[in-house]
Amino acid sequence: xxxxxxxxxxxxxxxxxxxxxxxxxxxxGSTPERAHQQWRNLHDALVKLGVKIELMQPQKGLPDLVFxxxxxxxxxxxxxxxxxxxxxxxxxxxxxxxxxxxxxFTVEHLPEGMYFEGAGDALFCGRTLFxxxxxxxxxxxxxxxxxxxxxxxxxxxxxxxxxxxxxxCFCPLAPDEAIYFPPAFDAYGRKVIESHIPxxxxxxxxxAVRFACNAVVVGKxxxxxxxxxxxxxxxxxxxxxxxxxELDEFIKAGGSAKCLTxxxxxxxxxxxx
Amino acid sequence: MSQATSQERVEEVELxxxxxxxLLLPKVLDEILTRGGNFTLRDIRIGQEQSDPSYARIDIRxxxxxxxxDILDAIHxxxxxxxxxxxxxxxxxxxxxxxxxxxxSSTNYRTQVxxxxxxxxVEDQEMDCGILLDRENKAARCIPMTQVRKGDPIxxxxxxxxxxxxxxxxxxxxxxxxxxxxxxxKPKGVTxxxxxxxxxxxxxxxxxxxxxxxxxxxxxxxxxxxxEMIRMGYLNVLFAGNALATHDIEQSxxxxxxxVSLDRGLPAEEGxxxxxxxxxxxxxxxxxxxxxxxxxxxxxxxxxxxxHNISYVxxxxxxxxxxxxxxxxxxxxxxxxxxxxIRGVGFCLMVATMLHSIATGNLLPAWVKVACVDINPATxxxxxxxxxxxxVGVVTDAEPFLRAVVQELKNV
Numbered sequence: 001x002x003x004x005x006x007x008x009x010x011x012x013x014x015x016x017x018x019x020x021x022x023x024x025x026x027x028x029g030s031t032p033e034r035a036h037q038q039w040r041n042l043h044d045a046l047v048k049l050g051v052k053i054e055l056m057q058p059q060k061g062l063p064d065l066v067f068x069x070x071x072x073x074x075x076x077x078x079x080x081x082x083x084x085x086x087x088x089x090x091x092x093x094x095x096x097x098x099x100x101x102x103x104x105f106t107v108e109h110l111p112e113g114m115y116f117e118g119a120g121d122a123l124f125c126g127r128t129l130f131x132x133x134x135x136x137x138x139x140x141x142x143x144x145x146x147x148x149x150x151x152x153x154x155x156x157x158x159x160x161x162x163x164x165x166x167x168x169c170f171c172p173l174a175p176d177e178a179i180y181f182p183p184a185f186d187a188y189g190r191k192v193i194e195s196h197i198p199x200x201x202x203x204x205x206x207x208a209v210r211f212a213c214n215a216v217v218v219g220k221x222x223x224x225x226x227x228x229x230x231x232x233x234x235x236x237x238x239x240x241x242x243x244x245x246e247l248d249e250f251i252k253a254g255g256s257a258k259c260l261t262x263x264x265x266x267x268x269x270x271x272x273x
Numbered sequence: 274m275s276q277a278t279s280q281e282r283v284e285e286v287e288l289x290x291x292x293x294x295x296l297l298l299p300k301v302l303d304e305i306l307t308r309g310g311n312f313t314l315r316d317i318r319i320g321q322e323q324s325d326p327s328y329a330r331i332d333i334r335x336x337x338x339x340x341x342x343d344i345l346d347a348i349h350x351x352x353x354x355x356x357x358x359x360x361x362x363x364x365x366x367x368x369x370x371x372x373x374x375x376x377x378s379s380t381n382y383r384t385q386v387x388x389x390x391x392x393x394x395v396e397d398q399e400m401d402c403g404i405l406l407d408r409e410n411k412a413a414r415c416i417p418m419t420q421v422r423k424g425d426p427i428x429x430x431x432x433x434x435x436x437x438x439x440x441x442x443x444x445x446x447x448x449x450x451x452x453x454x455x456x457x458x459k460p461k462g463v464t465x466x467x468x469x470x471x472x473x474x475x476x477x478x479x480x481x482x483x484x485x486x487x488x489x490x491x492x493x494x495x496x497x498x499x500x501e502m503i504r505m506g507y508l509n510v511l512f513a514g515n516a517l518a519t520h521d522i523e524q525s526x527x528x529x530x531x532x533v534s535l536d537r538g539l540p541a542e543e544g545x546x547x548x549x550x551x552x553x554x555x556x557x558x559x560x561x562x563x564x565x566x567x568x569x570x571x572x573x574x575x576x577x578x579x580x581h582n583i584s585y586v587x588x589x590x591x592x593x594x595x596x597x598x599x600x601x602x603x604x605x606x607x608x609x610x611x612x613x614x615i616r617g618v619g620f621c622l623m624v625a626t627m628l629h630s631i632a633t634g635n636l637l638p639a640w641v642k643v644a645c646v647d648i649n650p651a652t653x654x655x656x657x658x659x660x661x662x663x664x665v666g667v668v669t670d671a672e673p674f675l676r677a678v679v680q681e682l683k684n685v
Contacts, residue, residue, distance in 0.1 A: 127323075139297065139352035143290030143326065150324045154295040155352065188296040196294070 004051045004218055007099075007262040011039045011066045012058035016253055020086045021164050023254035035249035039066065042216075042223065042245045042257055049218045049243075054264065056099050062092050067255045068262040069167060071096035072118040075149050076272055079105040082118040085136050108148075114141035119262055120165035124270030125172035125197055128152045132166025134159070154196060156189035162209065167258045171213045172197075172269030173222070173240065179215070179231065181208035201234050211247070211256035217268045225256045281334050282341040283385070283392070283437070285315065288353040289328045293319060298329055301348045310335040310344045330356070361386040361433030363406050363426040370419050372403045377428040379404060379415050380436055381639040381660060386413045387433035397612065398638035400660050404428040417612075419605055464667050465674065468644045469681030471620055472507050480619025481509035485633045486574075487626025488516035489648075490671050491530045495624075496521055496574055498675035503577040507682055510614045511578055511585040512633055514626070515596040518561065518575050518587050522597075523551040525573040552595035560598040586610045590628065611636055620644075625671045627652045634661035646674050 014035050016026050043053060059065055070089070072081040079100040084090040097107050110116050121137040122145070123130050129151050131142035139155040146153030156166065160183060163169035169184035170193070177199040182190050194200065203212045212228035222240050224231075225247045232242035247256045266272050292298040305312045316330040331353070335341035345355065364373040381400040385392045388411050395404055395413045402415035406426040413428070421427065428434065475482050490499060502508045520530045528534060532544025541547070555564050564570040565579040578585050587600040588607035601607040615636050623630040623645040630645055634656045637643065643664040645653045653666030667674060 133352075134350050139290075139350065140354060143352055146290055146324075147326055152291050152294060152323050154291055155297060156295075157300075157351070188300045192294070192296055 002265055004049075005054060005264040006046060006051050006216075007054045007056060007068045007071070007264055008039075008043060008260060009056040009066050009068050010058050011035045011250075013060050013063055014039075014058075014066045014250075014253075015063045017063050018086075018088050020088065021254040022162050023252060025252070028252060030249045030252050038245065038247050038249050039260065042247065042260060045223055045243055045245055046216065046218065046261070049221055049223075051218055054103070056095070059092075059095055062095070064089055064253065064255075065092050065095065066250070067120075067253075067259040068096075069255075069259045070118045070120040070165075071262055072100070073116075073122045073145065074105075074119070074262070074264055074266065077105055078108060078149070080108050080110065080116070080118070080145060080148075082120075083110050083114060083116045083141070085115045085117070110141050110144055114138050114144060116141035116145070117165060120167050120259065123166060123170065123172055124267060124272070125178055126175035126269065127271045128154060128196060130166065130170065130172070130193070130196075131155045132158045132170070135161060135164040154192050156192060157186045158184060158189075159186045160184045163213075164254065165259075167214055168211060168254070168256075169203075169208065169213050171215050171217070171258065172267065173217050173235075173238075174269050175271055177201075177238065178269070179203055179213055179235070181205070181213055184208070199238070201231070201238070203228075203231055207231050211251055214256035214258040216257045216261050216263075219268065223257050225251065281336060282338055283332060283334050283435075284341060284345060285330065285332050285356045285435070286345070286348065286353045287328065287330050287356050288348075288351070290326045290352060291320070292327050292329060292352075297351050298327075301331070301351050301353050304347045304351070305331075305333055305344050308335075308344045308347060309340045359433050360388060360390065361404075361406070361428050362430045364429050366421045366423055366425040366427050369423050370421055372418060372421060372427050373429060375429045376403045377431065377434060378402075381637065383437040383638070383640060385435050385437075386428060388413065392435070397616070399612070399636055401635065417608070420609075461667065461669060461674070461677070464665070465677045466681055468622070468665070468667075469678050469684075471642055471644070472622070472678075472682065475620040476507060478619060481617045482507055483510040483512065483615070483618045483621040483633070484508050485512045485621065485623040485626060485629045486517050487513070487624065487629065488520045488530075489625035490517060490574075490675070491520040491524055492533070493625075493670060493672040494535050495672045495675045496524060498672070498679045499574050500572075500577045501679050502675075502682065503574070503581050503583055505679075505682060508583060510618060511574070511583055512611060512614075512629055513585065513587055514629055515587060515589055515593040515600045517626075518597050518599070519548050519552055519595065521573040521575050522555060522561070522564075522570060523548045525570055525576065526551050526554065549594055552597055555597055556595065562599075584614050586614055588629065588632065608632070608636070615641075622646070623656075624675065627655065630656055631659060634659060634664070637661065637663075639663050646671060 016024050016029050072079050081097050100107050115138045117136045121132040133139040133155045135158050142153045142155050163184035169181040172178040178197050179201045181203045207228040210227045211225050212231045215222045215224035220240050223243045226244040311334045313332040315332050318328045320327045379402045384395040393411050393413050397414045399415045402417050404413050405416040406413050524530050527547040529541045529544050529547050532540050532547050534541045558564040558569055561575050562579050570576050589596050589600045589602040621643045645664050646667045648670055650668045656664050
């Protein structure tokens with residue numbers, strides 16, 4: 001069995017320094033000690049599940065570097081670097097690129113003019129890449145990726161600004177299973193998800209806004225923010241166990257468990273070969 | 274050009290990827306329709322394997338720039354992007370009265386050129402011309418070879434150019450129903466009704482009706498029908514040659530056409546001189562208009578034209594007698610005069626003249642509907658063979674046809 005490998009970045013410089021999604025409010029701010037503790041708890045929970053954690057060096061002035069899921073998209077040894085829509089996040093790219101280059105990945109970039117925010121907006125479910133677009137990433141960017149690595153790419157339009165990345169409203173569990181929050185998608189997107197994924201579990205709004213879909217899947221364990229008991233009960237019936245980690249300090253920036261991690265060896269649901 | 278098509282804006286976009294499975298193609302098409310546009314799928318290629326991307330090329334048509342912008346903005350997010358287009362290329366003419374090598378040779382279809390990133394309608398659309406650019410004012414127009422002056426920027430190559438074939442630009446035409454354009458075995462009643470309806474519609478939209486008439490109109494005794502059309506306001510421009518005008522005047526002055534009495538159908542005594550005497554009379558008065566003004570010419574097609582301020586162009590030919598003073602004997606000048614009067618024409622009725630019909634067909638843009646009436650099917654066929662595909666042909670004698678059309682025009 002393979003050892004899951006996940007990239008994380010300690011929240012040494014994490015904070016709410018700008019507002020680029022409806023969750024962020026500079027006046028509310030975050031509490032550094034609490035953030036540190038929550039991040040550490042997530043880290044430890046993953047280690048406990050046998051995950052090998054790779055750590056990036058935090059950088060002053062880049063508060064969102066903790067959200068490694070947005071670094072880019074993994075496909076085998078290829079790392080497709082993000083092209084962030086917001087300048088404040090685009091500054092993270094050189095650091096992500098340097099880390100991947102140093103760790104024997106091939107770093108690739110999308111053509112100019114196409115926005116793409118990595119695993120935040122692109123998730124494999126089976127052999128197919130499901131991709132969120134409109135708010136942060138472009139459909140054209142995803143189509144470009146599909147052409148590059150010859151996989152079916154299904155762009156899904158995100159219509160609720162609170163769920164600005166695909167990984168905030170959709171989480172593949174296995175090649176044929178996923179959880180999702182339907183109102184975050186338009187009618188076409190919902191139809192595409194329903195017709196391509198055989199088993200779907202719907203997340204309800206009170207849990208969706210607690211980032212229930214922003215979960216990390218390791219084997220049959222789903223790690224997510226607290227307060228999603230309903231989803232946990234549903235997942236239990238499907239044979240999954242949930243591990244809750246309080247992550248509200250990061251929800252202040254619009255991210256949770258999934259955003260804080262980047263699976264380097266392929267998500268549980270992904271089929272790369 | 275009908276107003277609906279002249280204001281229509283068009284952009285060609287492409288969409289690629291898994292556009293079928295992701296429902297992006299239907300979504301883009303829905304967006305176009307719900308935002309008030311329309312589309313034509315120009316090309317679609319569906320991937321064979323699951324991982325194969327598909328491709329669609331879509332022409333988007335919108336009633337205005339704003340609607341088109343709105344559509345393009347909306348579908349851009351779904352990955353539909355305008356096909357990368359470049360401005361059209363041009364070269365300054367290196368000499369007078371000739372195009373640079375590799376010039377773009379125009380068609381009679383609606384054409385647009387891209388200037389500084391913007392699609393611009395080509396004016397004075399005419400087949401077998403070049404396109405003269407006015408980059409400063411973002412304008413372009415067709416220009417015949419002889420009018421080129423050294424230094425004129427002339428479009429070369431095919432880049433940054435798009436041509437709209439008739440089926441896309443004139444769908445609503447009532448002439449569509451006539452599948453085969455020419456036949457002597459069609460019910461004339463239907464054809465006549467449709468032609469009359471087209472004339473009525475043209476007049477209602479404020480466009481001009483052009484008549485191109487040959488001398489057989491006079492020989493067959495149809496002068497009064499044409500006069501009636503003029504009086505009813507169904508004829509705004511007349512193209513003809515020396516012969517039509519001469520025989521029309523001959524009939525007015527002598528009651529004969531080519532010496533044959535139109536009342537009795539028999540040659541009149543010394544009748545063969547009538548047409549020349551008519552020309553001479555008019556020449557002595559200084560022209561057709563002065564003859565009408567002085568009361569010398571009191572009836573007929575030319576008389577009605579003068580009385581109702583109908584513009585006419587009489588183009589000369591090598592076999593002309595006289596000719597009448599208004600006849601333009603330099604063919605290039607005659608072509609230019611015809612071009613001048615073709616602007617704003619929405620319907621053209623050609624009766625009994627091969628020479629002038631083909632000459633006019635060469636100048637008309639493809640969206641101007643043409644009815645060509647001739648006893649000889651070859652006239653209509655020749656017109657179509659020379660690229661005037663918008664022609665509906667009626668093979669019949671001029672007089673009964675014109676009589677029936679006038680009757681239809683009178684029926685409200």
